[in-house]
Amino acid sequence: MNPHRRAPLVRLAAVLxxxxxxxxxVGLILYSFNASRTNVTFEGFITAFSSSVxxxxxxxxxxPCGPFHWYCDLAKNNDVMGxxxxxxxxxxxxxxxxxxxxxxxxxxxxxxxxxxxxFSQLALYVPIVIxxxxxxxxxxxxxxxxFTWLNTTLDLTGSARLSLGIATVTISHIAFMIPxxxxxxxxxxxxxxxxxxxxxxxxxxxxxxTFRRVTLPxxxxxxxxxxxxxxxxxxxxxxxxxFTSGPGSTTLPIYVYGLLRRIITPQVxxxxxxxxxxxxxxxxxxxVLQNRESKDRA
Amino acid sequence: xxxxxxxxxxxQGTLLALPTTLWLFVLLIIPLFLTLIVSFGKRSPxxxxxxxxxxxxxxxxxxxxxxxxxxxxxCFDPLYLQILWRSxxxxxxxxxxxxxxxxxxxxxxxxxxxxxxxxxxxxxxIPLWTNFVIRVYAWMMLLxxxxxxxxxxxxxxxxxxxxxxxxxxxxxxxxxLVGMVYEFLPFMILPIYTSLExxxxxxxxxxxxxxxxxxxxxxxxxxxxxxxxxxAGTILVFxxxxxxxxxxDILGGKQVILVGNLIQRQFLDARDPTFGSAASLIxxxxxxxxxxxxxxxxxxxxxxxxx
Numbered sequence: 001m002n003p004h005r006r007a008p009l010v011r012l013a014a015v016l017x018x019x020x021x022x023x024x025x026v027g028l029i030l031y032s033f034n035a036s037r038t039n040v041t042f043e044g045f046i047t048a049f050s051s052s053v054x055x056x057x058x059x060x061x062x063x064p065c066g067p068f069h070w071y072c073d074l075a076k077n078n079d080v081m082g083x084x085x086x087x088x089x090x091x092x093x094x095x096x097x098x099x100x101x102x103x104x105x106x107x108x109x110x111x112x113x114x115x116x117x118x119f120s121q122l123a124l125y126v127p128i129v130i131x132x133x134x135x136x137x138x139x140x141x142x143x144x145x146x147f148t149w150l151n152t153t154l155d156l157t158g159s160a161r162l163s164l165g166i167a168t169v170t171i172s173h174i175a176f177m178i179p180x181x182x183x184x185x186x187x188x189x190x191x192x193x194x195x196x197x198x199x200x201x202x203x204x205x206x207x208x209x210t211f212r213r214v215t216l217p218x219x220x221x222x223x224x225x226x227x228x229x230x231x232x233x234x235x236x237x238x239x240x241x242x243f244t245s246g247p248g249s250t251t252l253p254i255y256v257y258g259l260l261r262r263i264i265t266p267q268v269x270x271x272x273x274x275x276x277x278x279x280x281x282x283x284x285x286x287x288v289l290q291n292r293e294s295k296d297r298a
Numbered sequence: 299x300x301x302x303x304x305x306x307x308x309x310q311g312t313l314l315a316l317p318t319t320l321w322l323f324v325l326l327i328i329p330l331f332l333t334l335i336v337s338f339g340k341r342s343p344x345x346x347x348x349x350x351x352x353x354x355x356x357x358x359x360x361x362x363x364x365x366x367x368x369x370x371x372x373c374f375d376p377l378y379l380q381i382l383w384r385s386x387x388x389x390x391x392x393x394x395x396x397x398x399x400x401x402x403x404x405x406x407x408x409x410x411x412x413x414x415x416x417x418x419x420x421x422x423x424i425p426l427w428t429n430f431v432i433r434v435y436a437w438m439m440l441l442x443x444x445x446x447x448x449x450x451x452x453x454x455x456x457x458x459x460x461x462x463x464x465x466x467x468x469x470x471x472x473x474x475l476v477g478m479v480y481e482f483l484p485f486m487i488l489p490i491y492t493s494l495e496x497x498x499x500x501x502x503x504x505x506x507x508x509x510x511x512x513x514x515x516x517x518x519x520x521x522x523x524x525x526x527x528x529x530a531g532t533i534l535v536f537x538x539x540x541x542x543x544x545x546x547d548i549l550g551g552k553q554v555i556l557v558g559n560l561i562q563r564q565f566l567d568a569r570d571p572t573f574g575s576a577a578s579l580i581x582x583x584x585x586x587x588x589x590x591x592x593x594x595x596x597x598x599x600x601x602x603x604x605x
Contacts, residue, residue, distance in 0.1 A: 007512065010405055013402035013403070013406070014403045014406035014407075017402065017403040020483075021421075021422070021480075021483065022425070024433065024436035024437055024440055025425060025428060028432070031439060101317040101318050101321065102318060104317065105314065105317070105318035105319070107314055108310075108311045112307055112308070112310060112311025112314065114308045114309075114311035114312040114315065115308070115312070116315060116319060117311070119319065120319045120322075123319060123323065123327065124318075126322065126326045129585075129589060130537075130582050130585070130586075131537055131540055131578075132538065132541060133558050133578060133581070134330075134541065134578045134579075134581060134582045135326065135329070137333065137561060137574060137578050138326070138332065138578075139329050140565060141332050141333055141336055141575065142328060142332055145332065145347075171325065172325060174325075175321055175322060175325035178321060232427060236427070238429075238431055252429075253429055253430070253431045256432065257431050257544065260431070261548075264435075272435065272436075275428075275432060276428050276432070279424070279428055280424060282427070283423045283424060287423075
């Protein structure tokens with residue numbers, strides 16, 4: 001019997017589920033080339049390549065960018081660019097910090113014994129079992145109470161007053177990113193024998209040299225994929241950011257959410273398409289990393 | 299000092315784990331306790347928190363008003379209980395539908411040739427990593443009166459000679475259900491795939507040798523062995539569906555209010571953080587209770603990490 005023989009019914013179901021997964025995304029991308037300004041109906045593609053822009057009523061008949069009219073519009077939109085900048089600033093900062101301290105924790109939990117260990121291990125599972133909204137309003141309450149108290153006791157006024165912003169979003173992101181980094185690196189460390197490190201120590205290397213020359217090269221793929229996972233989670237986060245951001249720290253998901261409650265133009269679709277493309281490349285990179293890692297082990 | 303640290307392995311471990319432990323303690327554990335304290339507080343006229351001890355918020359949640367004389371018939375208003383019940387049933391329905399859709403696809407991928415498997419899996423990861431808000435927006439475009447679904451049904455009906463009047467599918471409970479199923483489907487596919495992939499081929503061969511037909515092989519071999527994946531997937535789907543407010547906000551309009559929407563409004567529009575805190579603690583308690591009993595019954599696999 002062929003082990004890979006599948007019932008045709010299973011194949012059909014799989015195809016239908018894939019269609020269900022991709023139809024909305026394909027639709028979204030198609031509409032980013034919509035000639036209609038309101039994006040309510042699809043009025044055909046923006047086709048004419050012309051240097052003069054004629055706009056009759058609600059239709060974009062020609063654009064210097066050709067069919068990529070909405071993409072050009074997007075690049076000129078300062079709000080979008082500002083939100084993209086915030087999103088990247090937060091994600092990069094939070095990824096660096098969470099990857100470093102998350103990896104340290106993974107090494108501690110996997111290679112050392114200490115009193116606090118059960119508590120640290122337990123704390124890592126908290127974000128998995130509680131709904132994100134509970135975490136979101138929790139940190140919001142923490143920051144607002146803390147800031148109210150500090151602002152009154154230190155008598156801070158004007159621009160010195162502490163308020164929600166990029167810093168509070170970044171700090172909160174790090175909190176939910178750490179467990180993912182730690183769990184991924186821990187899994188990687190589990191696969192490696194302690195004896196490599198012990199051999200290095202026996203040969204006279206100190207802790208730091210052992211870490212730099214033996215442990216780090218072994219776990220590096222794990223650290224990178226943990227970091228990349230954390231980075232994507234930060235770029236993607238809506239709920240935690242929603243509760244911890246202030247007026248000047250809008251990220252892309254928050255910006256899009258705001259748009260959905262007002263008027264929607266195909267610009268949102270153009271933004272989504274660019275975003276999906278970036279995600280596609282990130283997932284591809286992650287996949288390549290993981291494939292290399294599994295080859296390493298084999 | 300440094301020399302002593304070099305010899306003390308336990309102190310080294312503590313130091314390495316300290317930043318993470320502190321960070322999680324300050325930003326996860328303390329906020330949870332703070333939420334608990336706030337939930338016993340009172341709302342000040344300007345929407346701030348007055349710290350005191352009262353059960354008013356919880357009493358309000360189960361439908362009674364605190365400033366209401368005992369025995370008054372109009373006192374009981376099950377509005378919030380209805381919202382809780384709606385969230386629970388929606389989470390349950392979503393989970394069941396997601397399992398029904400995810401299982402065949404996970405099975406298909408797990409039984410595919412090893413070379414093709416990573417491509418098929420990659421195809422699951424793309425929708426998973428596409429932003430949550432964008433995916434809700436995609437459904438908003440499909441479901442509205444002028445949307446693609448109405449156009450397709452209209453075209454097919456026209457071919458068949460029927461008269462079809464496009465109707466608004468947006469802002470209905472059905473739209474919210476479809477949106478939820480779509481958002482969380484990948485979270486079920488991955489763990490089920492992980493547990494199916496582990497099943498040794500020889501088990502299928504043995505079942506075939508012993509004369510089991512396809513149905514019997516599935517119910518006696520495949521299904522029991524893939525249960526850890528289904529359990530892990532259920533946790534990954536059920537918990538977030540209970541707390542999500544974007545899907546119901548965008549696809550449900552004001553028609554479908556879930557616990558998530560209730561909590562969000564207390565912190566923004568309604569400005570009653572004390573009531574919002576009580577509601578979110580009830581939400582957390584509900585999800586923890588369901589998760590606890592569910593995992594105690596079916597066990598808790600390592601599949602949860604795979605996703």
